[in-house]
Amino acid sequence: MPNARGGIDLGGTKIQAVVVDGDSAVLGQARHPTPTSGGPADVAAAMASALREAAQATGLEPAALKGVGVGSPGAVDAHAGTVSGARNLPGWAGTFPLAEALAGELGAPVHLGNDVQVATDAEAALGAGRGRRSLLGVFWGTGVGGGIVLDGRPWLGRGAAGEIGHMVIKRGGRRCPCGRRGCMEAYAGRAALEERARELHAEGRKTDLFKLMERHGRPRLTSGIWARALEHGDKLAIELIDEAVGALGAGIASAVNLLDCEAVVIGGGLGVRFGEPGVERIRAAMHPHLFVDECPPAVELVALGDLGGAIGAALLAR
Numbered sequence: 678m679p680n681a682r683g684g685i686d687l688g689g690t691k692i693q694a695v696v697v698d699g700d701s702a703v704l705g706q707a708r709h710p711t712p713t714s715g716g717p718a719d720v721a722a723a724m725a726s727a728l729r730e731a732a733q734a735t736g737l738e739p740a741a742l743k744g745v746g747v748g749s750p751g752a753v754d755a756h757a758g759t760v761s762g763a764r765n766l767p768g769w770a771g772t773f774p775l776a777e778a779l780a781g782e783l784g785a786p787v788h789l790g791n792d793v794q795v796a797t798d799a800e801a802a803l804g805a806g807r808g809r810r811s812l813l814g815v816f817w818g819t820g821v822g823g824g825i826v827l828d829g830r831p832w833l834g835r836g837a838a839g840e841i842g843h844m845v846i847k848r849g850g851r852r853c854p855c856g857r858r859g860c861m862e863a864y865a866g867r868a869a870l871e872e873r874a875r876e877l878h879a880e881g882r883k884t885d886l887f888k889l890m891e892r893h894g895r896p897r898l899t900s901g902i903w904a905r906a907l908e909h910g911d912k913l914a915i916e917l918i919d920e921a922v923g924a925l926g927a928g929i930a931s932a933v934n935l936l937d938c939e940a941v942v943i944g945g946g947l948g949v950r951f952g953e954p955g956v957e958r959i960r961a962a963m964h965p966h967l968f969v970d971e972c973p974p975a976v977e978l979v980a981l982g983d984l985g986g987a988i989g990a991a992l993l994a995r
């Protein structure tokens with residue numbers, strides 16, 4: 678297997694590793710929880726162990742891989758091989774030489790990229806965006822991340838492009854986890870939704886969201902808990918998700934008005950969980966805000982699902 682590559686999607690709750698062949702078909706995979714304490718070196722060790730396990734499933738040693746790509750949150754300096762300010766990871770406010778640390782553990786060259794951008798690149802190359810010259814990836818999860826492909830190439834700006842979650846949809850609006858006001862993420866991100874649900878519940882609004890969370894032994898309102906609450910007709914959950922979809926519609930349509938991209942792909946924990954019916958709702962919510970509404974972009978669900986980030990990371994090692 679001379680062209681086998683590794684890919685690691687580093688998330689705030691899980692580390693997903695894959696080993697793929699030269700055509701990006703997944704040969705082996707492993708998923709480990711992200712350490713919640715310690716520091717960057719502990720996270721790097723957990724990443725190495727996930728990748729080793731994925732490689733084991735294919736009968737390969739990590740050192741035999743052509744390379745290993747990593748999709749990371751925070752500010753990624755691909756050239757220097759460092760990740761800074763990954764605030765949803767333990768003790769990672771500063772700068773850490775992740776590429777060097779991982780390469781030392783695995784014995785293979787390591788390439789870093791931004792988590793959301795590599796997931797968008799994977800959809801552009803292999804998934805729902807195949808054959809498109811321009812693409813907007815929207816990852817609706819704990820936050821709302823975005824990735825951009827323009828003229829067949831990733832658009833990174835000066836390194837921080839694609840922050841679609843922080844498109845302002847309401848001046849002076851709700852406080853966003855980023856500290857500013859009125860961002861799309863303040864209405865649509867899973868973390869913001871949970872905070873809003875807690876506030877309203879504390880004010881006396883009835884909801885089964887937190888009962889469902891306890892019954893299923895979850896530490897937070899996961900995408901699965903939201904989906905169940907909607908199935909049960911929970912009024913508060915319905916109201917908040919309606920508001921989230923409205924916010925996504927306004928924010929994504931505004932981005933499309935600026936970029937005029939051919940397609941939008943929707944992924945992330947909530948995006949994948951709500952699936953095609955959720956995508957249809959986002960499509961409808963975008964429509965009133967589209968400047969050229971007779972020619973909307975294709976809006977599609979990610980085709981690579983949960984593994985898209987790790988498969989996209991492996992593309993960095995081509």
Ligand SMILES: [Zn+2]
Pocket residue numbers: 842843853854855856857860862863
């Ligand atoms: Zn924000």
